[in-house]
Amino acid sequence: QTDDSRALLIPRYVRVNTARWTTKEAIKTFISRGFVLSGPFDSDKGFSQDEHIPDLLAFPAQMQFVNDPLYREGKIILQDKASCFPAYVLAPPISDDSVVIDATAAPGNKTSHLCALMGNRGKLFAFERDRKRFSTLTAMLSKAHCTNVEAINADFLSITPEDRKFDTVTHILLDPSCSGSGIVNRLDHLLEAGSERSGDIERLNKLAAFQLSMIKHAMKFPSVTRIVYSTCSVHAVENEHVVSRALTSEEAVKGQFQLASPGAVLPLWKRRGLPEEMDHPALASSLIRCSPGEDATNGFFVSVFVRGSHEHGGQL
Ligand code: SAM
Numbered sequence: 001q002t003d004d005s006r007a008l009l010i011p012r013y014v015r016v017n018t019a020r021w022t023t024k025e026a027i028k029t030f031i032s033r034g035f036v037l038s039g040p041f042d043s044d045k046g047f048s049q050d051e052h053i054p055d056l057l058a059f060p061a062q063m064q065f066v067n068d069p070l071y072r073e074g075k076i077i078l079q080d081k082a083s084c085f086p087a088y089v090l091a092p093p094i095s096d097d098s099v100v101i102d103a104t105a106a107p108g109n110k111t112s113h114l115c116a117l118m119g120n121r122g123k124l125f126a127f128e129r130d131r132k133r134f135s136t137l138t139a140m141l142s143k144a145h146c147t148n149v150e151a152i153n154a155d156f157l158s159i160t161p162e163d164r165k166f167d168t169v170t171h172i173l174l175d176p177s178c179s180g181s182g183i184v185n186r187l188d189h190l191l192e193a194g195s196e197r198s199g200d201i202e203r204l205n206k207l208a209a210f211q212l213s214m215i216k217h218a219m220k221f222p223s224v225t226r227i228v229y230s231t232c233s234v235h236a237v238e239n240e241h242v243v244s245r246a247l248t249s250e251e252a253v254k255g256q257f258q259l260a261s262p263g264a265v266l267p268l269w270k271r272r273g274l275p276e277e278m279d280h281p282a283l284a285s286s287l288i289r290c291s292p293g294e295d296a297t298n299g300f301f302v303s304v305f306v307r308g309s310h311e312h313g314g315q316l
Contacts, residue, residue, distance in 0.1 A: 009061075009293060009296055010061060010080070010184070010292075010296055010297060010298070011040035011041070011058035011059060011060065011061055011296060012040070012058070012059040012060065012061055012062075012063040012064075012065065012078075013050075013056055013057070013058055013059075013078070013079060013080055013081050013084075014056070014057045014058075014059060014065060014076045014077070014078060014079075015053070015055055015056050015057075015076065015077040015078075015079045015084060015109075015113065016055045016056075016057065016075075016076060017074055017075055017076060017077050017112060017116055017144050017145075018055055018116040018117075019112070019115055019116040019119075019120045019144060019145055019146060020073075020074060020075045020144070020145055021075055023049070023054065023055050023057075026057065026070075026075070026076065027049065027057070029070070030047060030057070035047050035059075037049070039058075040058040040059050040060050040061075041060065043060075044060055044062075046059075046060065047059045047060075050081060051268070052081070052085075052088075052266060052268060052269060053081060053084045053085070053088055055116070056079075056081060056084055058081075065078055066078070072143075073143070074112075074140075074143035074144040074145060077109060077112060077113070077144065079109045079113070080297055080298050080300075081290075081296070081297045082182075082232075082290040082295070082297035082298050082299075082300030082302075083109060083110065083232065083298070083300065084113060085230070085266065085269075085288060085290075085300065085302045086110055086173055086175055086228045086230040086302055087110045087113035087114045087117055087173060087228075088113070088117070088266075089228055089265055089266060089288075089302060089304055090114065090171050090172075090173050090226060090228040090304075091117070091171075091226070092114055092117055092118045092122075092124075092171045093118070093122070093170070093171070094117070094118055094119045094121060094122075095121060095122055096121050096122055097122060098118055098121065098122025098123065098124075098170070098171075099122060099123045099125075099166075099168045099169045099170060099223075100114060100118065100122065100123070100124045100125070100169065100170070100171045100172070100173070101124075101125045101126075101127070101156075101166070101169050101171070101172045101173065101218075101221075102114055102124065102125070102126045102127070102172075102173045102175075103127050103156040103172060103173065103174050103175075103176070103214060103218065104127065104128070104156065104174060104175050104176045104177070104214070105126035105127060105128045105137050105151065106128040106130065106133035106134060106136050106137040107133065107136045107137060107140055108126070108136070108137040108140035108141055108144075109140075110173060110175055111124065111126045111137065111140075111141060111146065111149060111151075112140065112141060112144040112146050114173060115141075115144070115146040115148055115149055118148060120145075120146065120147055120148050121148055122148055123148060123150065124146070124148050124149045124150070125149075125150050125152060125165075125166070125169070126141070126149050126150070126151045126152065127152050127154055127155070127156045127159070128151065128152075128153060129153070129154060129155040129156070131153060134151065134153040137151055138151050156214065156217065157213065157214065157217050159217075161217070161220040161221040161222060162222060166221060167221070167222050167223060168223050169221050169223055169224055170223050170224060170225050170226065171224070171225070171226045171227075172218045172221065172224055172226075172227045172228070173227075173228050173230075174211075174214050174215060174218055174227060174228065174229045174230070175230045175231070176210065176211050176214045176231070177207065177210070178207060178211070178231040178232055178233040178238050179203070179204060179207060179231075179233045179235060179238060180232055180233065181232075181233045181234045181235055181299065182231075182232045182233055182234045182290070182292055182298050182299020182300050182301075183232055183298050183299070184292040184293070184298055184299065201237070204235055204237045204238060205237065207237075207238055208237050208238050208241060208242050211229070211231070211238060211242045212242050212245050212246055212249070214229075215227065215229050215242070215246040215249075215305070216246065216249050216250075216251040216252075219246075219249070219251035219252055219255045219257055219305070220251055220255075224255075224307065225306060225307045226260075226304065226305070226306055226307075227257070227304070227305040227306075228302065228303070228304050228305075229242070229243065229246070229302075229303045229305070230300065230301060230302045230303070231300070231301045232298060232299065232300055232301075233299070233301060234291075234292070234299040234301075236274055236277035238301075239273070239274075239277070239287070239289075239301040239303075240273050240274055240277035240278050240284065240287065241277060243259070243273075243278070243283075243287065243303045244277075244278050244279040244280070244283075246305070247259065247279075247280075247283075247305075248279070252305070255307055256307055256308040257305045257306065257307055257308075258305070258306060258308075259283055259286040259287070259303065259304065259305060259306070260286060260304040260305070260306045261286060262285040262286050264304070264306075265286060265287075265288060265302075265304050266288055266302075269288055271288070271289045271290060271291060271294075271295060272284055272285045272286075272287055272288065272289060273285070273286070273287025273288070273289055273301075273303075274289070286303070286304070287301070287302070287303050288300075288301065288302040288303075289301055
């Protein structure tokens with residue numbers, strides 16, 4: 001299959017920004033516009049509520065929402081289903097005391113998702129090192145009315161974990177730069193300048209080394225109990241290999257980090273990590289994979305690290 005034919009099998013996903021209104025209200029609005037809750041492929045006017053991500057709606061692939069007032073007002077976010085998994089499985093706490101980091105935030109889809117899941121409460125630090133992408137991030141967060149976010153134009157690796165500002169952070173989302181090899185439906189806003197789809201091994205190894213350094217850095221935050229690492233890559237080098245290396249790192253051993261058990265990470269999602277690519281094949285069932293063309297999503301990978309006794313950090 002070509003990229004384009006696979007893209008046709010991907011519905012137009014619309015995430016309801018629950019920082020602005022409820023999913024129930026959004027569904028009512030779409031029904032009042034003549035849409036029918038029947039399924040995205042049933043008719044031009046069919047749509048459905050996603051079975052894995054409750055605040056996600058699926059419309060026919062040809063639907064366009066970029067000029068829709070709901071999109072322009074930040075009440076809906078155009079975000080692929082797989083890219084909704086990381087914030088959802090991070091399951092940030094909903095409390096005025098919550099302190100969460102999105103380490104690699106622009107353009108801000110997952111930041112605004114985290115904000116919505118936190119009920120716009122507590123504190124969400126959003127790092128972005130690229131200046132231009134940082135301005136896209138701040139514009140997106142203001143459009144989405146994310147008032148609990150402090151966006152910081154800095155390299156996450158330069159942040160001191162023991163800094164008083166960050167020493168109470170309990171949850172970290174890491175969605176770092178990757179090869180983008182899983183993207184099939186031209187969600188080009190997810191790709192940053194200079195990123196490639198190529199499987200060039202030298203480039204992949206370089207990306208993997210960077211991705212590993214980000215996980216190891218996240219593990220140094222003194223109060224962190226849950227870290228989600230995700231990529232929009234289909235390459236094991238950036239996914240299972242990075243996770244295997246992170247698990248045996250000094251930081252993981254010292255911090256007593258392990259993978260969350262399969263039942264604590266989207267238990268209803270069937271496609272899991274590749275056992276043959278893991279140092280410990282049994283651990284692959286804790287990992288989530290999305291396969292372009294087979295899962296009605298882009299290619300994606302999600303892993304959840306938990307510290308010691310924090311296995312049930314909130315997720316299902
Ligand atoms: N999570 C974003 C979303 O869903 O909208 C997409 C993130 S994109 C895959 C990766 C982002 O991380 C890029 O904007 C890149 O500039 C930024 N980045 C890469 N390395 C970084 C670092 N060390 N510190 C902060 N940001 C970084």
